[in-house]
Amino acid sequence: MSLLEVKDLAVHFGGVKAVDGVSFDVSPGEVFAIIGPNGAGKSTIFNLISRIYEPTRGTLRFDGKDITGLKAHDIARLGIARTFQNIELFDHSTVLDNLLMGRHTHRATNFIQDILFLPKVRREERAHRLRVEEVIEFLELEAYRTKMIAGLPYGVRKVVEIGRALAIGPKLILLDEPASGLSVEETQDVAFWIEDMRRDMGLTVLMVEHDMSLVNQVSDRVLAVANGKPLAMGTPSEVQADPQVQAAYLGTAVEDAA
Amino acid sequence: MRIVFKTSYDKDIDLHEHGWSRAKIAVLAAIMVLLPFFVGEYYLAEAANTLIWALAGMGLMVAVGHTGQVSLGHAAFLAIGAYTDSALMNAGLPFLLSFPIAGIVTGIFGAIIAIPAVRMSGIYLAIATLAVFAIVEELVILLEPITGGVGGIMAPSIQIFGISFDRYGALDNFYWLILAIVALVTWGYANLMRSPTGRSFLAVRDSEVSARALGINVTRTRSLAFGLSTGVTGLAGALMGHYIGFYNYELFSIFISINLLLVVTIGGLGFIQGAFLGALLITAVPQVIAIARDGLNANFGIDLGGIPGLDTMIFAVILILFIIFEPTGLYGRWLKIRTWFEIFPLARRDMFRRQKSYLKTERMK
Numbered sequence: 144m145s146l147l148e149v150k151d152l153a154v155h156f157g158g159v160k161a162v163d164g165v166s167f168d169v170s171p172g173e174v175f176a177i178i179g180p181n182g183a184g185k186s187t188i189f190n191l192i193s194r195i196y197e198p199t200r201g202t203l204r205f206d207g208k209d210i211t212g213l214k215a216h217d218i219a220r221l222g223i224a225r226t227f228q229n230i231e232l233f234d235h236s237t238v239l240d241n242l243l244m245g246r247h248t249h250r251a252t253n254f255i256q257d258i259l260f261l262p263k264v265r266r267e268e269r270a271h272r273l274r275v276e277e278v279i280e281f282l283e284l285e286a287y288r289t290k291m292i293a294g295l296p297y298g299v300r301k302v303v304e305i306g307r308a309l310a311i312g313p314k315l316i317l318l319d320e321p322a323s324g325l326s327v328e329e330t331q332d333v334a335f336w337i338e339d340m341r342r343d344m345g346l347t348v349l350m351v352e353h354d355m356s357l358v359n360q361v362s363d364r365v366l367a368v369a370n371g372k373p374l375a376m377g378t379p380s381e382v383q384a385d386p387q388v389q390a391a392y393l394g395t396a397v398e399d400a401a
Numbered sequence: 402m403r404i405v406f407k408t409s410y411d412k413d414i415d416l417h418e419h420g421w422s423r424a425k426i427a428v429l430a431a432i433m434v435l436l437p438f439f440v441g442e443y444y445l446a447e448a449a450n451t452l453i454w455a456l457a458g459m460g461l462m463v464a465v466g467h468t469g470q471v472s473l474g475h476a477a478f479l480a481i482g483a484y485t486d487s488a489l490m491n492a493g494l495p496f497l498l499s500f501p502i503a504g505i506v507t508g509i510f511g512a513i514i515a516i517p518a519v520r521m522s523g524i525y526l527a528i529a530t531l532a533v534f535a536i537v538e539e540l541v542i543l544l545e546p547i548t549g550g551v552g553g554i555m556a557p558s559i560q561i562f563g564i565s566f567d568r569y570g571a572l573d574n575f576y577w578l579i580l581a582i583v584a585l586v587t588w589g590y591a592n593l594m595r596s597p598t599g600r601s602f603l604a605v606r607d608s609e610v611s612a613r614a615l616g617i618n619v620t621r622t623r624s625l626a627f628g629l630s631t632g633v634t635g636l637a638g639a640l641m642g643h644y645i646g647f648y649n650y651e652l653f654s655i656f657i658s659i660n661l662l663l664v665v666t667i668g669g670l671g672f673i674q675g676a677f678l679g680a681l682l683i684t685a686v687p688q689v690i691a692i693a694r695d696g697l698n699a700n701f702g703i704d705l706g707g708i709p710g711l712d713t714m715i716f717a718v719i720l721i722l723f724i725i726f727e728p729t730g731l732y733g734r735w736l737k738i739r740t741w742f743e744i745f746p747l748a749r750r751d752m753f754r755r756q757k758s759y760l761k762t763e764r765m766k
C-alpha cells in the first residue's frame with residue numbers, strides 16, 4: 144500500500160490553474176522527486192500536501208487516511224514533516240531551540256505544568272533533548288548547537304531546517320529544493336543524508352529539486368510537471384528521455400534533435 | 402571569557418547557567434528584601450510602584466516581546482484587574498481570593514478578545530486593541546454600581562490572616578507583598594520560556610507558516626499568550642489600585658498603555674529583564690525630571706514648571722532615540738557591554754550588526 148496517495152489534485156487561484164489534475168503515489172521507503180521548470184507548481188503541490196492551500200479538487204490520503212479536510216497544524220502529528228524553499232527558521236532562537244520546537248507534536252505537558260515547571264516537564268525536556276541530540280549528531284551540527292540562526296551561513300541554515308523536520312520524527316519528509324544555493328560538496332552531503340534517512344531511519348522522502356545530479360543519484364521515481372500538469376513519471380532516466388519533458392525545459396529541443 | 406563546562410542536559414534546562422549568575426540573583430533578591438530597612442517611606446513607595454510597573458511590563462512582554470503581538474490596549478486590562486479586585490474586596494472577599502480571581506478574569510477576558518483579534522497582526526492588531534481600550538473605558542463609566550462610575554472606587558486595605566498590608570499603614574508589608582508576587586510571576590515567566598509553551602510562542606512570533614508545519618496551532622497559541630499577558634497585567638492593575646487607594650477610570654488612560662509599550666521597547670523586547678529595566682526607567686525619569694526642574698529653578702532661576710507636557714516630550718525623545726539607535730533596548734545594550742568586557746580585547750565593531758527588531762509579524766503568506 145502506498146504511504147501517500149495524491150489523486151487528481153488541483154488548485155486554481157482565480158483563473159490561474161497552478162496545479163491541475165496531478166496524481167501520484169509514494170510507496171513507503173521510496174525517494175520520490177518532483178521536477179519541472181520554474182512556476183510549474185511544484186512548491187504548490189507541497190503547500191497543498193501540508194494543507195497551507197485549500198485544493199480546488201482532488202484528494203490526499205496519507206497512511207490510508209484522508210487528510211484533505213485537515214488543518215495545517217494537524218499534518219505534523221500524522222508524521223509529515225517539511226522544509227521550505229526559502230528557509231523559514233526561527234531567526235531569533237538558537238539551533239538547539241529550533242530543533243526543540245520540532246518536538247512540539249510530542250509535548251505531553253500543558254501550559255500550567257510548564258509555568259510551574261513540574262518534575263514531569265523536566266523529564267520531558269530531557270527526553271526531547273536526547274532525541275534532538277541524535278538529529279544533531281546525524282547532521283553534524285554539534286558546532287552550531289548554541290548559535291543563533293540569524294548569524295549562521297546559508298548552507299548551515301538549510302541543514303538546520305532539515306534537522307528541525309527530522310526532530311518531528313516523521314514517516315514522510317517533504318524537502319523543498321534541499322540543494323538550492325548549496326555548493327557541490329554540500330549537495331553531496333544532502334545526497335548522503337537522504338540515503339541514510341531512507342536506509343537507517345526508514346523514512347519516505349518526497350522532494351522538489353532542480354539539481355538533476357542529486358535527483359539522479361537518490362530518487363527512485365520522478366514526476367515531471369509543467370504548467371500545473373503532469374508530464375511524465377518513471378525512473379530518473381526515463382523521465383529525462385521523455386520528449387515532452389525535454390520540450391518543457393528546452394523549448395525546441397525535440398525539433399532540433401529531429 | 403567564561404566557558405561553561407556542561408556535563409548534563411540539566412545544565413541547559415536549569416534557569417541559571419552557572420553558580421555565579423545564581424549568586425547574583427541571590428544578592429539582588431537580598432537587597433530587594435532588605436530595602437525597607439535602608440530607605441525611607443517615599444523611596445520605598447517608589448520602589449513598590451516600579452515593581453508594579455515591572456509586573457505590568459512582564460505582562461505586555463509576553464504579548465509584544467515573545468509572541469510579536471503589539472497591544473495598545475493594555476491599560477484596559479490593568480483597569481479590569483483593578484476594578485475586579487476592588488469590587489470583589491468591597492463585596493467582602495479576602496485579598497487572597499480576590500487577587501488571583503482578578504488575574505484569571507482579566508486573562509479570560511483577554512483570551513476571548515484575542516480569538517478574533519489574533520487573526521490580525523502588526524498595526525491592525527494595535528488598532529483593534531486600542532478599540533478594546535475605548536470600549537472598556539466606557540464600560541467602566543457605565544457600570545456605576547460596581548465601578549463607582551466617574552466618581553471612582555476605593556481599593557480596600559489588604560488583610561491576610563489578620564496581618565495588615567495597608568499601603569499607608571504598613572508600607573513595609575505592602576512592599577514585601579508586591580515583591581513576593583513579582584518574584585513568583587518572574588519565576589513562572591522564566592519557567593514558561595524554557596518549556597514547550599514558551600518555545601511555541603517564539604515560533605509563532607518568528608514564522609507562522611513553519612510553526613503550523615511543526616504542528617503548532619497558531620490561533621490557540623496566540624490567544625493563550627494574549628490571555629497570559631492580560632492575566633499578569635490584570636494582577637498588576639489590582640496592585641496599582643491598592644497602591645493608589647482611591648481611583649477612577651482616569652487612572653487607566655491611553656498614556657498608561659503607551660508607557661507600558663515604552664517599558665517593553667526601551668527595556669528590551671524579548672527579555673524578561675527588559676521589563677524591569679524599562680519599568681525602572683519609566684518610573685525614575687519623571688522623578689529625575691522633577692528634581693532637575695526644581696534644581697534649575699532654585700540654582701539658576703530657570704522656571705520650567707510652566708511648560709506643559711515637558712515630561713511627555715522628553716519621554717518621546719528617549720523612545721525615538723532608542724528605536725533608532727538601540728532597537729534591542731536597555732537589556733540589549735547591557736548584553737553588548739558585558740560581552741565587550743568578557744571577550745576583551747577581542748570585540749569588533751561590527752559584532753552586533755545582525756540585529757532586527759521584533760515588531761513584525763506580517764510574514765504569513
